Amino acid sequence: MTSGxxxxxxxxxxxPRALLFLxxxxxxxxxxxxxxxxxxxAGVILVLVLSGLAMALLSGESAGAEAVFAPGGAESATARGxxxxxxxRALLITSFLTASFEAGLLALAPTxxxxxxxxxPLIAVNCLVRxxxxxxxxxxxxxxxxxxxxxxxxxxxxxxxxxxxxxEALGAGTITLFPVxxxxxxxxxxxxxxxxxxxxGFAGGGLLCLGYLAGAARLISPHAAASSASGRAAE
Amino acid sequence: MSWVAxxxxxxxxxxxxxxxxxxxxxxxxxxGGMRAAAxxxxxxxxxxxxxxxxxxxxxxxxxxxxxxxxxxxxxxxxFVAGLAFALRAICVRFLPSVLQATGVSIPEITVNTAALGLxxxxxxxxxxxxxxxxxxxxxxAGYFFVTAMMMAISERLEVEPVPRxxxxxxxxxxxxxxxxxxxxxFDRAFLARVLGG
Amino acid sequence: MPDAxxxxxxxxxxxxxxxxxxxRTSAARMTWLVSLCLLPAAGWGVFLFxxxxxxxxxxxxxxxxxxxxxxxxxxxxxxxxxxxxxxxxCIVGLLMPADAPAYVPAAAxxxxxxxxxxxxxxxxxxxxxxxxxxxxxxxxxxxxxMSQWIAPRGGTVQGAVVPxxxxxxxxxxxxxxxxxxxxxxxxxxxFRFSDLDSRVLGWINSHVLAPLGTALPPGAFDVLVGHxxxxxxxxxxxxxxxxxxxxxxxxxxxxxxxxxxxxxxGLLAAIFGGLGTGQGWLAGGPGFHLLSGSLVLxxxxxxxxxxxxxLTNRGRCMIGIVLGVLTFFLRFFGSLGDGVAxxxxxxxxxxxxxxxxxxxxxxxxxxxIA
Numbered sequence: 001m002t003s004g005x006x007x008x009x010x011x012x013x014x015x016p017r018a019l020l021f022l023x024x025x026x027x028x029x030x031x032x033x034x035x036x037x038x039x040x041x042a043g044v045i046l047v048l049v050l051s052g053l054a055m056a057l058l059s060g061e062s063a064g065a066e067a068v069f070a071p072g073g074a075e076s077a078t079a080r081g082x083x084x085x086x087x088x089r090a091l092l093i094t095s096f097l098t099a100s101f102e103a104g105l106l107a108l109a110p111t112x113x114x115x116x117x118x119x120x121p122l123i124a125v126n127c128l129v130r131x132x133x134x135x136x137x138x139x140x141x142x143x144x145x146x147x148x149x150x151x152x153x154x155x156x157x158x159x160x161x162x163x164x165x166x167x168e169a170l171g172a173g174t175i176t177l178f179p180v181x182x183x184x185x186x187x188x189x190x191x192x193x194x195x196x197x198x199x200x201g202f203a204g205g206g207l208l209c210l211g212y213l214a215g216a217a218r219l220i221s222p223h224a225a226a227s228s229a230s231g232r233a234a235e
Numbered sequence: 236m237s238w239v240a241x242x243x244x245x246x247x248x249x250x251x252x253x254x255x256x257x258x259x260x261x262x263x264x265x266x267g268g269m270r271a272a273a274x275x276x277x278x279x280x281x282x283x284x285x286x287x288x289x290x291x292x293x294x295x296x297x298x299x300x301x302x303x304x305x306x307x308x309x310x311x312x313x314f315v316a317g318l319a320f321a322l323r324a325i326c327v328r329f330l331p332s333v334l335q336a337t338g339v340s341i342p343e344i345t346v347n348t349a350a351l352g353l354x355x356x357x358x359x360x361x362x363x364x365x366x367x368x369x370x371x372x373x374x375x376a377g378y379f380f381v382t383a384m385m386m387a388i389s390e391r392l393e394v395e396p397v398p399r400x401x402x403x404x405x406x407x408x409x410x411x412x413x414x415x416x417x418x419x420x421f422d423r424a425f426l427a428r429v430l431g432g
Numbered sequence: 433m434p435d436a437x438x439x440x441x442x443x444x445x446x447x448x449x450x451x452x453x454x455x456r457t458s459a460a461r462m463t464w465l466v467s468l469c470l471l472p473a474a475g476w477g478v479f480l481f482x483x484x485x486x487x488x489x490x491x492x493x494x495x496x497x498x499x500x501x502x503x504x505x506x507x508x509x510x511x512x513x514x515x516x517x518x519x520x521x522c523i524v525g526l527l528m529p530a531d532a533p534a535y536v537p538a539a540a541x542x543x544x545x546x547x548x549x550x551x552x553x554x555x556x557x558x559x560x561x562x563x564x565x566x567x568x569x570x571x572x573x574x575x576x577x578m579s580q581w582i583a584p585r586g587g588t589v590q591g592a593v594v595p596x597x598x599x600x601x602x603x604x605x606x607x608x609x610x611x612x613x614x615x616x617x618x619x620x621x622x623f624r625f626s627d628l629d630s631r632v633l634g635w636i637n638s639h640v641l642a643p644l645g646t647a648l649p650p651g652a653f654d655v656l657v658g659h660x661x662x663x664x665x666x667x668x669x670x671x672x673x674x675x676x677x678x679x680x681x682x683x684x685x686x687x688x689x690x691x692x693x694x695x696x697x698g699l700l701a702a703i704f705g706g707l708g709t710g711q712g713w714l715a716g717g718p719g720f721h722l723l724s725g726s727l728v729l730x731x732x733x734x735x736x737x738x739x740x741x742x743l744t745n746r747g748r749c750m751i752g753i754v755l756g757v758l759t760f761f762l763r764f765f766g767s768l769g770d771g772v773a774x775x776x777x778x779x780x781x782x783x784x785x786x787x788x789x790x791x792x793x794x795x796x797x798x799x800x801i802a
Contacts, residue, residue, distance in 0.1 A: 204415030211408030
């Protein structure tokens with residue numbers, strides 16, 4: 001087994017952290033402000049939960065859902081056919097859900113929609129979403145699936161918002177939240193707002209934060225380190 | 236935008252990985268070895284170029300006249316996925332060495348992020364067909380170049396003892412972050428002066 | 433500077449070339465020697481800019497040392513003896529303007545040590561030059577505070593204090609810039625050099641050069657000697673070159689990278705430098721540009737760091753050319769200061785690729801190695 005195959009198999013084995021951090025990658029672009037991270041997380045949770053529900057309702061007995069995501073795993077034409085079918089079905093669900101989220105966001109919160117930009121549609125192909133949406137759930141019951149998906153989504157949200165908090169507080173000296181009543185939505189942090197560490201607000205800052213967060217996560221629960229997404233080191 | 240501006244923007248100034256943070260996962264998790272990384276990078280690069288043009292075609296000829304712009308996401312997702320599938324089939328048929336070098340079939344998930352992201356950028360920016368193609372090629376070239384850089388660096392890191400917690404994926408991200416900071420030297424002001432001066 | 437061959441000893445040594453240079457001098461001693469060679473330039477900077485410069489250096493070196501301690505002591509290692517933390521702190525401090533607020537060099541040093549160096553495993557394992565990475569980080573974050581200059585002792589204060597390079601930029605950007613060389617442009621734009629400069633040049637021009645029919649333009653002395661505003665350690669090219677010459681003669685750094693770097697940049701600046709600003713061909717003023725900004729310090733002290741530069745001489749020459757081209761573009765067209773730190777970190781990104789190109793990783797077969 002080449003290292004790449006081992007890597008992808010480890011992801012398929014539903015290692016939550018691997019999926020989590022892979023899924024966070026496209027999202028860190030919108031982690032410059034806390035509020036953007038919150039909206040992004042909302043979208044991811046929505047799509048995760050509902051696609052989990054849909055998969056649970058639709059797949060029923062189809063154990064093919066588990067194998068759906070083994071790249072290059074199936075050799076026979078029929079197996080590959082059902083692989084592709086399952087794959088397409090999952091994509092269909094996630095992409096329509098994402099489109100609905102986008103439409104809703106555009107209608108209800110156009111500034112948020114503009115802030116998320118091209119990264120909202122990318123939820124549809126987000127590793128986390130697809131990994132969860134497609135590999136077999138231990139529970140095939142809708143409730144169980146939704147709960148599991150919700151758990152993943154909250155993990156995602158927590159990480160993304162944490163990164164956004166660091167990046168915005170240190171990188172811009174503010175924390176931007178939802179405007180409520182008289183509160184304009186932006187909290188300024190006394191010293192930092194004058195001379196923030198602007199480099200954190202740039203793309204490189206996002207990558208660095210995510211990298212260190214991934215490292216920290218490994219420190220906290222090292223038992224999963226062996227099978228987490230560690231590239232060549234996985235072999 | 237002029238051609239040079241498009242090329243420089245998509246390759247350097249707003250590099251797909253380093254500035255727009257698309258396709259980071261593929262670059263960071265690419266299976267080991269320079270040839271493998273070149274394979275993955277090249278595959279994604281070609282995919283990006285083709286998707287950009289195809290995306291223009293689909294968007295301008297089908298979606299917009301019919302007013303289905305809200306359906307952009309599902310349509311593009313499937314379009315890019317289909318293209319990836321087709322490209323992979325072509326590789327299997329005509330360029331088996333590419334797939335062999337990568338050692339594993341291209342991870343379809345992450346492929347989609349980069350190409351899909353690019354399609355979204357060019358369609359939202361309402362680029363023309365030729366502009367989309369050039370943008371796609373430039374973005375692909377930029378992506379390939381950065382992936383190669385990251386792989387060369389990680390090959391070097393492979394033989395070094397690094398902090399255990401950071402080994403592998405986290406360090407790839409940190410590396411990417413540092414490269415991203417370096418590339419910030421190529422910013423819009425730079426572009427403007429190169430073009431105008 | 434840490435020797436890259438150190439890492440070979442710890443890692444799969446069949447992949448790396450064996451140590452060849454300075455067999456007598458250990459890696460740590462080499463690093464301390466490099467710091468020593470920076471001393472003249474540092475002393476000059478402190479002399480010119482006074483206590484603020486000393487404070488900046490104290491913060492940059494102090495933070496570097498503390499960061500190194502914080503990241504090694506808890507793991508049972510003590511690495512200060514290898515001198516690399518001190519060197520990183522020195523270079524970071526010397527690249528700072530004298531009036532930078534204390535947190536800027538501190539943050540730059542901390543970033544350099546913790547992120548660029550220790551995250552990758554510490555000495556000899558980083559792929560990006562820590563000091564340069566820290567400086568780039570600081571410049572991206574606080575470009576304003578990093579442009580707070582102090583007038584040199586004995587220099588004239590007219591309004592905002594700017595180094596000649598920045599003044600040249602401003603002068604060229606304003607309409608009505610006249611002059612065929614940078615110094616001429618500066619004079620015509622009203623930039624005033626020091627009294628010492630006019631006195632020395634007056635003497636030289638009248639007694640030495642007048643019979644020969646030429647004259648040095650005003651400012652030549654200031655710029656050459658380093659009697660201008662600028663980074664603490666970057667203003668004095670002669671003192672830096674003194675240190676560099678010592679390092680070269682001892683074999684601690686190799687000449688390939690610096691020479692190709694400086695040469696390429698000088699050539700490009702001479703031929704094309706005037707184009708972007710409307711002075712035409714061959715009007716770039718290479719002498720001025722070679723002496724301005726942190727080029728000399730970067731080319732001789734930071735870029736040739738064996739840890740982050742290519743392993744073969746051919747590779748070093750290639751990277752030197754790459755750096756020259758990058759610095760040319762970034763200085764004449766870019767917005768990140770004088771382009772040197774940014775070029776060096778970009779060169780660090782490219783060096784492993786260059787290595788792949790020039791260094792065959794086959795056991796027993798090593799071609800193109802020094």
